[in-house]
Amino acid sequence: MSSLQSISEEIKAKRPLKVLVAKLGIDGHDRGAKVIARALKDAGFEVVYTGIRQTPEQVVMSAIQEDVDVIGISILSGAHIHHVKKLMEKLKEIGADDIPVVVGGTIPLVDIEPLKKMGVKEVFLPGSSLKTIIETVRRLAIEKREKEKLLT
Template sequence: MAPPVRVLVAKPGLDGHDRGAKLVARALRDAGFEVVFTGIRRRVDDIAATAVQEDVALVGLSILSGAHLALTRRTLEALRAAGADDIPVVVGGTIPSGDVDRLYEAGAAAVFPTGTALDALVAEIRALTAAPETLSTSEE
């Protein structure tokens, strides 16, 4: 049996509201993921270092402060600087619809605005973290 996929859920910046991040972390855990939760008010460099140290397959940022564009860009830059630019970053929280495409352009692998159904979020995270060999179909 394969070990569970490890994901990191982080609250970058000064945002102190963590209820949504905890709900997402619990939904991912209940779906079989191993979740590393950093807690609130984390620096992007610390998030990147934790992602590398914990050998995670994905970083999820929960942002309600309105600084989602800057914090996502800075997190992606920090991962690049740490040699971990292969780790996908997803963003959730209070994301205005006009910023969704901008987050994708910045490099986000997925965007989950407030109100995204947890089962849809889990399915997208599962797809983003699936090993390439599990994505191909075998012809037997």
């Protein structure tokens, strides 16, 4: 076992990796969010699902209160640029921009770069596999835990 792997195992053993799955904005398409929440749970994550119609402020508050390792945002209303920008600003403002953010939904390719520039770690389009999403979230969560470990 490599040293990185052993650190990861050690990290996970303390408490399960924790993800916030959030519906940002006012769209009601919650099929994807629910499927992802469940898949993450089945993959061993602790999952907090916010339900629909969340503001950036509410998402940031939930992420901090629940002390999550990753924030997963689902948006199918086309308003991703606007809402995610606000979310990233809020995270920064409150000093929680160490929590990695991933976004999924009906997102045009041209919007992927702008989202990443805002600090979004990964963007998932319709048709993304659960496996890819779970692996990405796991990697980001472990990276965050490792950074915390180095800091303490």
